Structure formats: C-alpha cells, structure tokens
Amino acid sequence: MPLYRRPNGIDLPFASEITPREIFESRRSFIKQVAVGAVGAGSLLELSTGDAWAQASGAQKLAAKANPAYVVMDKATPYKDATTYNNFYEFGTDKADPAENAGSLKTRPWTVSIEGEVKKPMTLDIDSLLKLAPLEERIYRLRCVEGWSMVIPWIGYSLSALIKKMEPTGNAKYIEFTTLADNRQMPGLRSPVLEWPYVEGLRMDEAMHPLALLTFGMYGQVLPNQSGAPVRMVLPWKYGFKSAKSIVKIRFVKDQPRTAWNIAAAREYGFYSNVNPDVDHPRWSQATERRIGEDGFFTKKRKTLMFNGYSDVASLYTGMDLKKYF
Amino acid sequence: MFNPTPRQFKTLKAILFVLALLPALRLLLYAFTDRLGANPIEFITRSSGDWTLYFLCITLAVTPLRRFTNWNWLVKLRRMLGLYAFFYACLHFITFLWFDHFFDLAEMLKDVVKRPFITVGFIAFVMLLPLALTSTNGMIRRLGGKRWQWLHRSLYVISMLGILHFWWMRAGKHNFEKPILFGAIVAALLLVRVYFALRNRAGQRAALQKRQVTPSPT
Numbered sequence: 002m003p004l005y006r007r008p009n010g011i012d013l014p015f016a017s018e019i020t021p022r023e024i025f026e027s028r029r030s031f032i033k034q035v036a037v038g039a040v041g042a043g044s045l046l047e048l049s050t051g052d053a054w055a056q057a058s059g060a061q062k063l064a065a066k067a068n069p070a071y072v073v074m075d076k077a078t079p080y081k082d083a084t085t086y087n088n089f090y091e092f093g094t095d096k097a098d099p100a101e102n103a104g105s106l107k108t109r110p111w112t113v114s115i116e117g118e119v120k121k122p123m124t125l126d127i128d129s130l131l132k133l134a135p136l137e138e139r140i141y142r143l144r145c146v147e148g149w150s151m152v153i154p155w156i157g158y159s160l161s162a163l164i165k166k167m168e169p170t171g172n173a174k175y176i177e178f179t180t181l182a183d184n185r186q187m188p189g190l191r192s193p194v195l196e197w198p199y200v201e202g203l204r205m206d207e208a209m210h211p212l213a214l215l216t217f218g219m220y221g222q223v224l225p226n227q228s229g230a231p232v233r234m235v236l237p238w239k240y241g242f243k244s245a246k247s248i249v250k251i252r253f254v255k256d257q258p259r260t261a262w263n264i265a266a267a268r269e270y271g272f273y274s275n276v277n278p279d280v281d282h283p284r285w286s287q288a289t290e291r292r293i294g295e296d297g298f299f300t301k302k303r304k305t306l307m308f309n310g311y312s313d314v315a316s317l318y319t320g321m322d323l324k325k326y327f
Numbered sequence: 328m329f330n331p332t333p334r335q336f337k338t339l340k341a342i343l344f345v346l347a348l349l350p351a352l353r354l355l356l357y358a359f360t361d362r363l364g365a366n367p368i369e370f371i372t373r374s375s376g377d378w379t380l381y382f383l384c385i386t387l388a389v390t391p392l393r394r395f396t397n398w399n400w401l402v403k404l405r406r407m408l409g410l411y412a413f414f415y416a417c418l419h420f421i422t423f424l425w426f427d428h429f430f431d432l433a434e435m436l437k438d439v440v441k442r443p444f445i446t447v448g449f450i451a452f453v454m455l456l457p458l459a460l461t462s463t464n465g466m467i468r469r470l471g472g473k474r475w476q477w478l479h480r481s482l483y484v485i486s487m488l489g490i491l492h493f494w495w496m497r498a499g500k501h502n503f504e505k506p507i508l509f510g511a512i513v514a515a516l517l518l519v520r521v522y523f524a525l526r527n528r529a530g531q532r533a534a535l536q537k538r539q540v541t542p543s544p545t
Binding site: 192298 | 438441
C-alpha cells in the first residue's frame with residue numbers, strides 16, 4: 002500500500018522509498034552465502050539492516066532481529082548525521098553539542114525506577130530491563146518539531162511489554178518518563194533553558210500502542226550517549242521531543258503529567274504533539290519537512306504525513322479535536 | 328593620532344574587503360567539502376543571519392568609534408561595511424526564498440504575513456533595499472546630505488527589527504544568550520548616539536547663553 006497518493010493518482014513509490022542498494026546487495030550476498038552453505042545460525046542476525054549501517058564507531062553491538070512489520074521503504078539516515086545532529090538539551094542547545102559533550106555520561110551502572118499507580122513498583126537495572134523482552138529492530142521515520150526528519154533503525158521492544166509486567170492499577174491513566182538530570186554529567190543543565198529534569202508523558206492507551214518502542218540501540222549498536230543512552234522512548238507518530246532520553250524513572254499516574262516543553266511554551270508545544278501537517282507551529286509551517294542526509298539543496302521539501310504516516314494510531318484519537326489537543 | 332596615507336588607506340580597505348568576504352567564502356568551501364553538517368540549509372541560514380547582525384553592529388560602531396578616536400577616515404569605510412550587511416542579508420533571504428520555499432512566492436508571502444518573526448525579518452530586509460540603492464556618491468548628491476542622512480538613520484530601526492527577528496526565532500527554545508548579546512551591543516551603540524546628541528545640544532545651548540550674557544561694549 003502506498004504511503005500516500007501522488008497528485009496524478011498513480012501509486013508509484015518515490016525513488017527514496019525503494020530499498021537502498023546497500024541493503025539490497027547485502028540480501029543478495031546473503032542468498033549467495035546460503036547457496037554455498039556458508040551460513041551459520043548467527044549470520045541471520047547479520048542480515049538485520051542495522052548491521053548494514055553500523056559504522057566503525059567503537060560502539061558495542063546489540064543483536065536484534067528485524068521486525069518486518071516495522072520496516073519503512075525510506076532510506077535510512079546516515080549514521081553520522083543521525084549521531085551528530087541531535088537535540089538533547091542536557092548536553093547543550095546546539096545540535097552539535099550532544100555529540101561533543103555526552104561523553105561524560107556514564108550509562109553503567111544504570112537503574113530505572115518504576116513507580117506510582119502500579120502493583121509491582123520496582124527498580125530495574127539496565128541489564129535486566131534489556132532482557133525483559135526480545136529485542137527487535139524497527140525502522141521508523143522520525144519527525145522533529147523543527148521541520149526536519151530522519152529514518153532510523155532502532156532496537157528495542159514495545160513499551161507495552163514492560164507495562165504488562167509491571168501491572169499498573171486501574172488508577173493509572175497516564176505514564177510519565179523522567180530523564181536523568183545530573184549536573185556533573187550534563188553540562189547543559191547549567192542553562193535554564195527548560196525546567197529540569199526533562200519530563201515527558203503519554204496517555205495509557207498511547208503507551209500501550211505497539212508502535213511505542215522502549216529503545217536501547219540503533220544501527221545495530223547500543224544507543225550512543227547523545228541519542229539517549231542507555232534507554233529512551235521512540236514514538237514515531239509524535240514529534241521527536243516526546244521521546245524522553247536517558248530515562249531514569251517511569252511513573253504511572255492519575256493526572257496528565259506536566260511535560261518539559263509544555264511548561265516552557267504551552268502555546269507552541271502541546272501535550273499530545275502528534276505529527277500533524279494541518280497544525281502549524283506558531284513560527285513555522287508543519288506541512289513540509291526536510292529529510293536529513295537525503296534532501297539536498299535543490300530538493301523541494303517533502304510533505305509531512307498525518308501521524309508521520311503511522312495511520313494505525315488514528316483510532317487512539319477518534320472524536321478528539323487534534324487542533325485543540327495539539 | 329593615526330591617519331593613514333591614501334596608499335595605506337587603500338591597502339587597509341582591501342584587507343577589510345577580503346576579511347568581510349571570508350564568512351561567505353567559508354560557506355562556499357564547506358559546501359564543496361561536505362562540511363555544512365547534517366542540515367546544510369539551516370547552517371547557511373544561521374550563518375548568514377549571524378553575519379548580517381555582525382555587520383549591522385560593525386557599521387553602527389563606525390560613528391562612535393570615530394567620535395572617540397577622532398579617526399575621521401573611518402567614515403570612508405562605512406559604506407563598504409554597510410553593503411556587506413546587505414550582502415549577508417541577501418544571502419539569508421535568498422536561502423529562505425530558494426531552499427526553504429523554492430521560489431513559491433505565494434507560500435513565502437503567506438509565511439511572511441502569518442509569522443511575526445518572519446514578518447519582522449522581512450520588513451528589515453525590505454528596509455535595507457533603499458539604503459543599498461542610495462549608497463552611491465551620485466545618490467548622495469541627488470538626495471542632498473541632510474535627506475540622505477535622514478534616510479540612512481533608518482538603520483537604527485532596521486537593526487532593532489533584526490534583533491527582534493532573532494529574539495523571536497529563539498523564543499520557542501528559551502535560548503536568548505545570543506539575542507541578548509546582540510541586543511546589548513546595538514543598545515549601547517544607539518545610546519552612545521543619544522549621549523552625543525544630548526552633549527551636542529547642551530554645548531549649543533551653552534554657546535548660545537555665553538553669547539547672550541557677554542556684555543556688549545559700550
């Protein structure tokens with residue numbers, strides 16, 4: 002099924018939606034390997050697209066099986082762009098800052114506490130959190146509220162797997178994520194850009210949606226620090242800032258959480274912040290976006306899709322005025 | 328007091344011309360060596376916007392600097408500096424029009440009308456046009472010094488609009504460090520002018536009073 006109809010009504014994929022050559026070729030070589038019987042069981046993992054993109058960055062590999070249900074045909078953003086152009090204000094407000102400053106973040110030992118309206122509150126260390134459910138690789142589009150987008154192969158599992166194990170009570174209407182806020186490790190905390198720690202939240206049904214990914218890695222490796230190591234959320238139908246990074250606390254709560262960007266500028270950043278080409282940001286249009294690493298100077302910006310193209314989530318918002326609840 | 332010979336002045340001006348061109352050459356070099364980062368258009372937009380503000384500040388600094396140092400020859404560099412501010416503003420605007428809107432003028436105008444921060448930036452750019460067009464000696468002569476000076480004082484308003492544009496751009500992110508810095512510099516450069524004007528008037532009044540109380544010989 003096409004992502005959206007072209008004006009002329011012909012459902013042809015865009016060039017960018019065709020499988021990139023590297024992946025295509027790696028499949029061919031895989032088939033060849035099968036043919037000569039040189040494939041061990043472990044090579045199956047190497048087929049994962051993440052591996053095709055993994056670069057010699059010295060990061061630790063993270064094995065995961067590609068989930069074919071979550072593969073977009075868009076070309077993945079180059080690893081270098083995805084890891085040097087980041088918003089992570091705890092490490093500075095410039096997009097080059099996180100890659101430069103996040104080296105000071107210590108991701109081991111690391112614990113995440115699960116609190117609030119839950120039958121089994123507990124503190125999990127990162128290794129047991131990693132083993133809680135089988136890791137999958139999913140290629141998601143990422144749309145930033147600033148009007149740019151990327152395509153990233155993430156590694157993680159549906160947040161719902163964790164939620165089910167923790168058994169939230171009937172009072173849990175929302176889920177709240179808190180990012181680490183440690184002055185010694187995060188130089189950006191010195192500037193009062195946002196209210197620290199960074200807090201984000203979802204309604205319970207949004208959190209239970211299979212697309213909501215508790216994420217530990219990208220491009221076949223563990224998350225680099227600037228991308229929210231060791232564990233972050235990825236919500237592909239919402240603007241990027243909804244996905245809390247370097248999570249230390251997950252709380253189940255009765256009331257809608259007060260989220261960092263909503264506190265900073267409620268008029269500009271709503272609680273839902275679903276990707277929506279019809280609701281402009283007060284200072285720019287959201288109708289189009291620039292794909293990082295792919296769209297050059299002379300490429301027209303591409304149209305932004307409702308829910309970033311993830312129309313499955315539409316049922317979560319039936320009857321809601323998404324202009325009011327932006 | 329430093330007063331360059333015509334030859335020295337020529338050299339100085341040439342050096343300054345090349346220096347002022349460096350930010351643009353850097354962008355060109357970066358574009359050809361793939362060093363504009365993950366979002367080249369954003370890089371060029373920000374860099375050209377920053378350099379427009381730098382050159383507005385430098386241009387506005389000429390008069391105070393001249394008054395404090397008595398280096399009157401500085402004024403002969405002002406036109407070039409002002410035109411460089413215009414050059415970087417053009418680069419900034421063209422990036423917006425070309426790479427952001429692909430010459431879709433209707434879309435661009437919609438953006439200009441709808442979004443105050445773009446409106447303000449656009450007005451500032453449009454206001455720079457008459458200044459650039461009247462920068463020639465012929466135009467100064469045709470307009471007459473007084474009128475020309477009056478017109479070119481609109482740069483005070485333009486620089487304030489430029490800062491407001493930058494301020495609003497950063498407002499959503501609460502990241503005011505740079506707009507505050509630019510704002511403070513422009514405020515200082517304008518306040519110095521207020522000071523000069525007040526001192527001038529006081530001086531004139533004193534001179535007038537002196538003339539009046541001077542006893543006339545009988």
